[in-house]
Amino acid sequence: MWPRLRKSCRTWSIVLSITLLIGILVVWSWKKREDENSRNDYVSLRLLNNQRDYIDHKGVHVVVGHYIGDSVDPMKAPNITKDLINKNMFDPRPFEGKDGNPVLVPAKDFYKMQQLFQINRFNLMASDRIPLNRSLPDVRRKRCIMRYANVGNLPRTSIIIVFHNEAWSTLLRTVYSVINRSPRQLLEEIILVDDNSDRDFLKDTLDEHVKNLKVPTKVLRSRRRIGLVNARLLGANHAKGEVLTFLDAHCECTVGWLEPLLEAVAKNKTRVVSPVIDIINDDTFSYTRSFELHWGAFNWDLHFRWLTLNGRLLKERRENIVEPFRTPAMAGGLFSMNRDYFFELGSYDDQMKIWGGENLELSFRVWQCGGSVEIAPCSHVGHLFRKSSPYTFPGGVGEILYGNLARVALVWMDEWAEFYFKFNAEAARLRDKQPIRARLELRKKLQCKNFEWYLDNVWPEHFFPKDDRFFGRVS
Incomplete structure (x- = not known):
């Protein structure tokens, strides 16, 4: 009896092991197919080893936030002179940074690179080696490409970019990316607002350069430091476009970035719409695709934070991944808004100084006064994120x-x-x-x-x- 029982147990053990193995293979095969289907919904984007700091285990999901940190006056940095700060060292190499790849500065230039880093708190030498019209990967989902392939008549927009002592290469690469990756008929103008910069190359040299651009571009100048909020108000007051699109001065727009923003605003003028904000590395200037399934909110300190969607919201987004979705708050640097609605709603709070908090103020006001704040997942704009700020804050x-x-x-x-x-x-x-x-x-x-x-x-x-x-x- 006992030997027969042991034989029966051995048989059942073998059968159970085979069943378990088959189950594991089925689950693994299903999971692999699901991952492949997910990857196939993206246009190819090569990710590199030095981008791991921004990428999770799935390879592309990135959560980014607005900089909040100490300011550093470049004139107080060692070995930085006024002559060096006023010198435009833009020296582009044809294929540097191509397709969003990182720039690798030769070892012999490391000391100079570290010295120049103090001026703008990013790798200025790397930036100055990249052409103004560098190529970037198309990071949109395939469904986004189809969704916005044949949009109808969209309103024209004024692009407003505020700068204060910005590097020549980052400022103009922002402008060139707007011109090169936006349908010409949608661009009313580009307005650069100089918040009292003191760099020589940002004065007459810049004025002369923008005269030759394919899109009407003008530079407005403040004779005193008025800060981001009031500088944007200055630009908005001069804008002619039906829609205002605000960008920071160190961005790079990707192909198809503008249409999703303008279509959303055209459908309902009370919608304030932001792109997905991708990451430009402050050291290598590599371009990294960000995560689309998050929304903006804030912590108890009223500092803006990105929060990952979960539960019901995540399920809703996955079912309709290409349409703009609502967010409690926006990062604030990059967004489009109907011009009339902007002023009807009270524009910006002009008593806010320099920078900080204006994104939450506008988010609360839009939501509480009848509008909505949204993110367009098919619009991607890269933003240079720094670990500290090169700007002075009068008063601290x-x-x-x-x-x-x-x-x-x-x-x-x-x-x-x-x-x-x-x-x-x-x-x-x-x-x-x-x-x-x-x-x-x-x-x-x-x-x-x-x-x-x-x-x-x-x-x-x-x-x-x-x-x-x-x-x-x-x-």
């Missing part, structure tokens, strides 16, 4: 940034403003210095909803305290 970074954020909280966050101030002593210190009466009157005039409506309807996944959720420590 903290004074400027937290003063701006205090304005945002006081005007738009209602009782949640007190929650913010309890966690941010710097902002609380500056709250009483903010003249906000005009913005509160604007909110009343526009009949805007309260911040609780925003949390309940725009970002129900939020982590702020409410009656049905709590914040604190369990002891």
